Amino acid sequence: MPVLGIALAWAILYRLNDVWSETLAWSDGVTWLFLPAAVRPLAILLFGLRGAAGLFLGSLLTMSQFTDAPAERVVSVAAISALAPLIAVTCVLRCLALRHHLRGLTTLHLMIIVAASSALSVALHNVYYWNANFHADLYSGMLPMLVGDLLGTFVVLYLARSALRVHARLRRERRR
Amino acid sequence: MPESYLRFLSLAGAIRGLPSLPLLDPVEERLLSALAALWADNGEVTVLQAMRCAPGASPSTVQRRLKSLHEKGLVTYVDKPGDQRAKRIQPTPLANEYFAALSRCMNEAVRGR
Numbered sequence: 001m002p003v004l005g006i007a008l009a010w011a012i013l014y015r016l017n018d019v020w021s022e023t024l025a026w027s028d029g030v031t032w033l034f035l036p037a038a039v040r041p042l043a044i045l046l047f048g049l050r051g052a053a054g055l056f057l058g059s060l061l062t063m064s065q066f067t068d069a070p071a072e073r074v075v076s077v078a079a080i081s082a083l084a085p086l087i088a089v090t091c092v093l094r095c096l097a098l099r100h101h102l103r104g105l106t107t108l109h110l111m112i113i114v115a116a117s118s119a120l121s122v123a124l125h126n127v128y129y130w131n132a133n134f135h136a137d138l139y140s141g142m143l144p145m146l147v148g149d150l151l152g153t154f155v156v157l158y159l160a161r162s163a164l165r166v167h168a169r170l171r172r173e174r175r176r
Numbered sequence: 177m178p179e180s181y182l183r184f185l186s187l188a189g190a191i192r193g194l195p196s197l198p199l200l201d202p203v204e205e206r207l208l209s210a211l212a213a214l215w216a217d218n219g220e221v222t223v224l225q226a227m228r229c230a231p232g233a234s235p236s237t238v239q240r241r242l243k244s245l246h247e248k249g250l251v252t253y254v255d256k257p258g259d260q261r262a263k264r265i266q267p268t269p270l271a272n273e274y275f276a277a278l279s280r281c282m283n284e285a286v287r288g289r
Binding site for chain 2: 105
């Protein structure tokens with residue numbers, strides 16, 4: 001169930017991103033604001049390997065449905081999209097000794113996890129794009145992709161924070 | 177309890193702690209509090225009264241901060257009937273919400289929650 005839910009969340013945010021993708025596009029597939037990036041660390045933090053499977057499926061669906069990329073690129077990008085956050089989040093959680101139910105996770109820890117996940121995802125995507133001759137060089141796509149991933153993640157996190165605050169306020173008012 | 181739910185609780189706690197942009201700087205906060213006291217006493221406040229109400233701030237500083245409070249949607253200017261030169265400063269609904277939130281925080285702190 002979480003696998004389908006994550007794939008669906010990825011697909012919805014990917015479609016939503018299409019609204020401004022032309023205006024904010026740096027190149028084909030790279031925009032200065034990429035909302036689905038938020039799903040990567042959150043899915044892994046909540047569901048671990050099942051989260052990675054959901055990311056793989058979601059990326060596979062969106063790449064095959066909404067782009068004309070060849071099958072090999074679709075599978076490779078989907079694999080990077082799932083594996084990069086899985087590796088980054090696992091390593092950071094291990095370094096921070098936060099393996100048991102994320103107990104003790106602070107906002108600063110979350111920021112570190114988001115930064116590590118975005119950085120590894122950007123690095124692996126760019127290595128692949130450069131290797132596949134999709135980008136002329138290794139580095140030029142890194143900055144826009146990193147900015148897009150971080151901005152997209154923070155937009156979604158702040159929306160989530162607003163939703164949590166509204167929920168808390170409604171609960172407080174119901175109790176009165 | 178499923179592990180995912182425990183993870184969600186920890187994650188929600190971390191998301192709740194995301195920093196907010198400061199709404200007011202200390203001078204604006206002091207000026208707004210002084211204005212609130214005047215509103216409570218007199219019901220209305222002119223720009224001239226506002227310039228005298230913030231201790232330690234010069235009239236030009238108060239004028240600048242009034243402008244920024246206006247831009248942030250916390251105060252509004254209303255013409256005084258019969259005197260077009262004197263403008264009254266009034267709180268906006270956002271300012272009232274701000275005071276209500278502060279009151280709630282104080283009440284909760286007093287109740288030890």
